[in-house]
């Protein structure tokens with residue numbers, strides 16, 4: 001089979017609120033685009049086999065595994081990575097603060113993926129149960145913590161988010 | 170891991186997809202959720218020269234009730250099947266099935282059409298489709314045809330799809346009154362493929378099971394109907410739990426699940442016998458409107 005260099009595709013993606021125009025080879029994975037082309041190395045590669053969730057980012061609001069999608073597929077999409085969570089002035093996102101307060105991390109390798117996977121739980125009408133939290137992060141592996149503090153951190157952040165939304169505070 | 174280089178096209182219609190398949194003459198691959206295909210490409214077990222992305226085909230992911238049928242677009246994500254109020258009320262077995270596939274992140278990408286077309290014997294939707302008597306719309310240059318699930322799955326990873334055909338829609342008859350359905354899967358850990366799983370659809374009337382359809386995941390190269398169990402279940406009283414277990418256990422007769430890291434053949438046969446009884450009981454409970462019972466049973470034990 002003759003190998004011809006693949007045509008580059010021009011894509012426009014919004015990452016953490018900033019629009020990027022880029023030329024990508026079709027086989028470039030989204031995670032490599034984020035880490036190597038945009039320098040956003042907070043999104044990690046753990047297993048590279050769709051199992052561990054270290055590479056989780058949100059695409060149009062839904063958490064997905066960025067090692068299992070090509071950058072070209074994200075054309076026109078809106079992506080949030082771990083770098084997009086904190087305020088520009090450095091104030092941590094409530095979920096980040098909760099991981100700090102509840103000791104939800106040790107080495108930190110899985111943490112960006114855990115946070116991005118847990119993010120939709122903050123927007124639920126009802127506060128999630130611990131079982132629902134565990135289900136939501138069931139595609140994310142942590143080799144350090146044993147998960148208990150991660151679940152506690154997410155529970156505390158969702159509790160706060162819920163209390164702040166409640167009409168009588 | 171980098172896949173081999175390929176050309177990429179995002180098509181705007183299924184007709185365009187089948188034109189591209191024809192143009193690639195066997196070296197093109199359709200891309201839906203990518204959750205099976207991209208890992209294979211990264212391992213270079215798949216090296217398509219042309220990747221045809223279906224994700225931008227408009228209106229291909231709907232879940233609707235129309236003309237006495239439930240119609241599900243091939244591009245519907247597992248997460249949307251899982252969250253569908255229409256399916257929870259009509260065919261909860263589909264919600265059961267999507268909910269036990271991989272993990273929530275994969276379910277945000279993976280599609281029901283990709284799961285069926287991939288035809289891995291460990292994929293969960295094929296057995297459910299067989300139990301439901303689903304029909305698939307396949308569209309190619311020669312037009313659109315309808316193929317029954319029973320005729321679609323031909324062998325390991327082999328289906329009735331022609332070289333230029335695309336699976337576009339899944340059609341299932343609306344449930345007749347007294348219908349209950351459930352999918353029960355036993356997995357070693359969250360996100361793993363089934364050690365074994367059973368899809369059960371029953372119709373109940375006047376306190377008895379009128380008819381039952383059972384199908385098995387990962388018990389052979391294709392999803393299998395368990396017809397001797399179906400025959401034995403018909404006519405049983407809905408409060409005859411022991412009778413249901415005994416009849417459903419016939420699902421283990423005559424199957425040869427292969428031994429692998431998930432267990433030996435004899436173990437898997439036993440597992441199918443046990444799961445079949447529980448799946449039938451859950452389907453019957455739902456037919457009788459005992460939703461609390463089925464919800465409680467959903468926690469703990471096999472998913």
Ligand SMILES: Cc1cc2nc3c(=O)[nH]c(=O)nc-3n(C[C@@H](O)[C@H](O)[C@H](O)COP(=O)(O)OP(=O)(O)OC[C@H]3O[C@@H](n4cnc5c(N)ncnc54)[C@H](O)[C@@H]3O)c2cc1C
Nearest residue numbers: 199201202203204205206271279280283284286292293336
């Ligand atoms: C960690 C992990 C765990 C998993 N666990 C499970 C599990 O427990 N149970 C389970 O069932 N699955 C499981 N899967 C696989 C499942 O998630 C896939 O989504 C599914 O098998 C394929 O659907 P897809 O949309 O991702 O298809 P793709 O990966 O895009 O495509 C799969 C194949 O189908 C073809 N295809 C796709 N769409 C069409 C179409 N419309 N018409 C014709 N051909 C088409 C493609 O060309 C390709 O050959 C798992 C995957 C991962 C990564």
Ligand code: FES
Nearest residue numbers: 046047048053067
């Ligand atoms: S690196 Fe993507 S799931 Fe592990």
Ligand code: FES
Nearest residue numbers: 106107142143144
């Ligand atoms: S904190 Fe080390 S892997 Fe989770």
